[in-house]
Amino acid sequence: MKRFDKSSITIKDVAKRAGVAHSTVSLVMNDREHVSPKLRERILKISNEMGYMPNMVARSLISKKSATVGVVFPENPHFFTITYFLMIIDGIQNACKKYDRALMFFSLDQTKGESYYKISRKWLIDLMIILNVDYTRDISKDIRDLKDNGIAFSLVTKYNGKEKVNSVCVDNLEGVRLALEYLASKGHKRIGFISGSPNSADGPERLDAFKVLSKKMGFDQDEDLIVHGDFTFESGEREVPKLLELKKRPTAIFAASDYMAIGAMRAMKAQGISIPGDMALMGFDNTLEVAYVEPPLTTIRQPLQEMGEKAVDLAVRSMNEENFEPQMAVLKPELIKRQSC
């Protein structure tokens, strides 16, 4: 087992060369006062010459701060191919640069007894971003552990517990409204809906929004017009035939996620149904793929990058501002018109 070379330059080496105590060098490296300008400058010069580089691990151990952002995501064998999350991560990465922190990723397998708090302790993560909570599990104790121990964190999803926490989400009611109003403007009144996972925050919200608004807007109310997916491509492909087989077919289909819309598109193409000629189609999210499908998908954009960045911003503020109240940031969705309706 090889080891690091012992030769790496430490704060003591710099101190010795400068003829001062290493604590003085520490003060300089951390830009603190109580060091005379000319000594400060001399030490800075020497440390540069020697190629000194602070050891973040040692710094982390003594200070209990990690200079990282820990992103925790649910166990999933192909997490890094899900563009929905990646766009959020892209925003998180931008924020990391802004705050000069490194990015760490942890997959959370709650069935193995892993928890957000344990991860934070194990790695001294003091700033955590939680993606996509599994709402079939009660995470309120875990959340409380984080709070009680002063760990700054944000959820990138709505939180349904009592605790006040930082969270970032999109205004689903507004998003569904944008979609339905657009469909109405195109003359549709019979609209099929493919709902998302019931074990998420967004799934039920969008479903409720659809129910409420479609009634308010006077659309057909048959129960058959709603089928249930789980946000994935496969579920869209699987569920859409139920809509197509209806005695009285809808004229438009609104899927609660782009992946389901693309799956539905695949299934409809296989049946020779033309979009938007025979059937209008809309998605939700505006993930990377939807600009490439044929026809390009009209959808509701979630500002995913902004959401990732905002999540970090909130966590940083709750770390730095003495009396910061955790808050929920609800971002505005946007209608992206393309050619599927």
Added chain:
Amino acid sequence: MKRFDKSSITIKDVAKRAGVAHSTVSLVMNDREHVSPKLRERILKISNEMGYMPNMVARSLISKKSATVGVVFPENPHFFTITYFLMIIDGIQNACKKYDRALMFFSLDQTKGESYYKISRKWLIDLMIILNVDYTRDISKDIRDLKDNGIAFSLVTKYNGKEKVNSVCVDNLEGVRLALEYLASKGHKRIGFISGSPNSADGPERLDAFKVLSKKMGFDQDEDLIVHGDFTFESGEREVPKLLELKKRPTAIFAASDYMAIGAMRAMKAQGISIPGDMALMGFDNTLEVAYVEPPLTTIRQPLQEMGEKAVDLAVRSMNEENFEPQMAVLKPELIKRQSC
């Protein structure tokens, strides 16, 4: 500035409760010998009861090993939306789970004097995966620093320096051969080529392979048939018109990356050129998007996930095996037939 609760359980707390020295607890936690079975079991039980969790940071500091995999990527404002890299990262993440390491990401900005070696020192990264090297810069000193200091690493690209290093890449000659033979089998003899970035390892390799093989296979040899992109969507969109404007148009276009092929497709559609009717089109890589475009793109698959996983495997071996010789793993590409030719 809030701090962690001091209350987190340490090895000493466990030792005190068990009435033993903390060094004994350490031995147990690390599954080492020299502890009697019954004492071992008692300590294990107590540590579980107390919810003890090893502090990876402290462990890292003393052992100079980080229990992480550090992925270094070139500065890019939207790195996490480039699916090419993400598929590699997906493989890296799988390997991380296998070896029980956490994932860390670092963007490298060489213009700011950052280097692979400095990053490894700063964060005590003992296992590093280097994505996509910028070959306009000389990284041989940096690479030597990594080697000399016993840091295990792999490149996910070909390395052109003298040092022997772990690297993972695809057999570009074979990939180009697969593509050209397929095009030939479809009756094409006049093939346009959009080359990739000259500042990469793959770009020039694929270009050379195209030149050599297209001559050997008796395709038309006009210089005009080769235009120069840089792997990006935009460059494909920009360069393909040069091919279309030729007095004697090619009957097929082969792009050195899928992104360029998709860009070319966009430009051709805009001109009303039907694919594959008027023009056959092939890409290279098999990134996520190509299955969604219309028509689905025929391409050469790089086994990106396997490449990411293999890169970690090699680095782990060079860390663990005493006389491991760094090696270059050249993986086989594969023809993926879809509908663009």
Added chain:
DNA sequence: TTGAAAGCGATACCAC
């Protein structure tokens, strides 16, 4: 303003 000493949590060596 500067320096000496303590300590973060863990590993490893060397006595016993």
Added chain:
DNA sequence: GTGGTATCGCTTTCAA
């Protein structure tokens, strides 16, 4: 087998 002690690189009192 088990326990005491030094150490990893750094931050942080506290004296001087």
